[in-house]
Amino acid sequence: MLLDRRKDYYELLADINSNSTEEQKTSLMRDLCKGDLFFLLVYGLGRLDADKDWLFDRCREVQAEPDGMLDLWAREHYKSTVITYALTIQDILNNPEITIGIFSHTRPIAKGFLRQIKREFELNEQMRHWFSDILYENPARQAIKWSEDDGIIVKRSTNPKESTIEAWGVVDGQPTGKHFSLLIYDDIVTRESVTTPEMIEKTTDALALSYNLGAHGGKRRFIGTRYHFADTYRTIMDRGTVTPRIYPATHDGSLSGSPVFLTPEQNTQKRRDMGVYVYSCQMLQNPVADSSQGFSRDWIRYVESSVISGCNWYLLVDAANSKRKGSDYTSMWAVGLGSDGNYYAIPEVRDRLNLTERASRLIDLHRRYQPKQVRYEQYGMQGDISYIKKVQEEIGYRFDIYEVSGPTSKIDRIRRLVPLFESNKIYLPQEYHVTDYEGVTRDNVHAFIEEEYVPFPVPLHDDMLDALARITEEEGRLAGVVSDKKIELSLDWPINQSKPIDRSPGALNRRGWRTA
Missing domain, CATH: 3.40.50.300 (P-loop containing nucleotide triphosphate hydrolases)
Incomplete structure (x- = not known):
């Protein structure tokens, strides 16, 4: 029979020592060690440092x-x-x-x-x-x-x-x-x-x-x-x-919560010495750094209607060259600037594609959205642009591509999205299912939120965030033109209604927003 309170052991042991023969004591101690984890730890194994109420509760639970x-x-x-x-x-x-x-x-x-x-x-x-x-x-x-x-x-x-x-x-x-x-x-x-x-x-x-x-x-x-x-x-x-x-180390799992086991002084020292991120991992069991540096789920807004109208569209591309499992993803977003002042972001591609597949996907998206601009991450485009231009000539379908780069670090570039999400200006579809290179159908919205948006600034991959952040770029270069001249990349917000976007079941046989 397990005791209800930690202090009851003192009386129990006193009674055993006073009223039991050596043989009886051995038998009782065996039973207690075999049937009571807390007793075994503290009294059988001599770990008097574990004689704490919080550990008593954990032993019972385990x-x-x-x-x-x-x-x-x-x-x-x-x-x-x-x-x-x-x-x-x-x-x-x-x-x-x-x-x-x-x-x-x-x-x-x-x-x-x-x-x-x-x-x-x-x-x-x-x-x-x-x-x-x-x-x-x-x-x-x-x-x-x-x-x-x-x-x-x-x-x-x-x-x-x-x-x-x-x-x-x-x-x-x-x-x-x-x-x-x-x-x-x-x-x-x-x-x-x-x-x-x-x-x-x-x-x-x-x-x-x-x-x-x-x-x-x-x-x-x-x-x-x-x-x-x-x-x-x-x-x-x-x-x-x-x-x-x-x-976690605190009662509510927060940085400012009351410690459950350590003294307030010990907890404060660990938070100071470890820093926010390590403390969040090691002590709070929540490996997301200080929320002020990242994104909140509460900021996410979804579009529930099936047709979105009045948008000027932009394609944003962050290309990755490897198809090896574990490598970065090629990410492509279609972002619609709405007449209501909001950004409607569609996660079209999060996949590992070769050059031919990237060019084909980009051209398909351009045909569908007829975007105002295509913005292409500079560091992924060197081998892509000449091939894309070649394909454009072969099929007789041409459009400009703007190279975007700049001295800003990736982390700081992604943080430009924080005020847009925080002010509820970016809207996502509720779900967006796409079949990837492995033949597996995945929800790109779920992947974006759970694997990049929520864990930022420490996600395993940040390709979609980085690509989406390119909507905030203010200058770039026209790709394929031998010139160092930078071009202003202002956003063209609509005044009048434009062609609606249809995500009905028949639109390209995929769930998500589609051009009508």
Whole structure:
């Protein structure tokens, strides 16, 4: 029976020590360690530093739902101590036949968790006495296996090829031919694993591969810290692989919230020393930097009607040359300037296209929208313009392309969109489904919002934001003309109604806005 209050343990222990024989005491202590995670941690493993109300509540919660969870708690809030350390030991005490694989981003990290448990079994004389049927008196000499490389084996009656606990890496050093009844994933995402899209993808794919190391009917646990909005933890939450259990350092998950575990002084120091972004990741489990630097969901406006009229259209292009998975996207927007003073932005392309595909898509969009201007990102256009001009001549369909660049950094250029979104001047379709180069139909509106708009200024990709920001450019050059002269790129706002845009189901057989 679990106690309701932390302070009740003092009375319980006093009663056991006063009124029990040594044999009775051993039996009671065994039962308490096996059935009460908080008792095991604080009194069995001697972690008096964990004797706190907040950790008492977390132990109860973890013990009630130990498996299938992704525990994202603030740094220094004892998540690995409670789950990877204490709960794993409790599992072994309850079932010495269990086989456990501890996985981290790299094997040395996982060995650190194994080392802590190994040392506990070596040094904790009290636990060895209470559980002499499971724990060796001298495991380094008596156990069949007792090392960080091979794992550790407690006293057990069966003979599986897996040790009781083994430590492995997810991206390096995965074992072969092993199947653990419990997979524990602690720190599979690290700072080094989110430096590039390729690294994030590598971690995510390696994690998925490691699921094959679980036994039939086995369990999984995930423990970690966020480092990036689009990291592997985000993916497994989106896939429904795990149920997130998130505990930020403050009561409401905000920078100004009251700390739930640390003292106000400790929390303030961490916020000061870490900076906003790192503090948001490590302590708030919310890897989005200070909201004043980015975009708010509340600023997004949608168009619900099927026909938008009175627009002058602009095509904005940010080209990427690689079709390799994980590389940047070619992004193309059709932006309509409405007679109501609003911007109607259609995410036409977010895809990995080769040169032929880019030229074809651009010409198709120009035929449909008849834009006032086509603005093309300078750094992606060197190899594109001559080919596009060649195709224009071949098909007898010509239009000017304006090269846009400038000394402004990408981050600052994208921030030009903040006042437009904040003042509710940019409208998006509710959804916009397009089939990409892999043959997969994707909603470009959803991709833009969830993968770029919300996580800015730390998105994994920012191609659509960067392309859309080109609507704010004030000067450029006419592409294909040998001249350094810059041209003013003022926006032509409509006065009279122009041709409406139809997004009826029959318009090009795709959902979204379409020219009538």
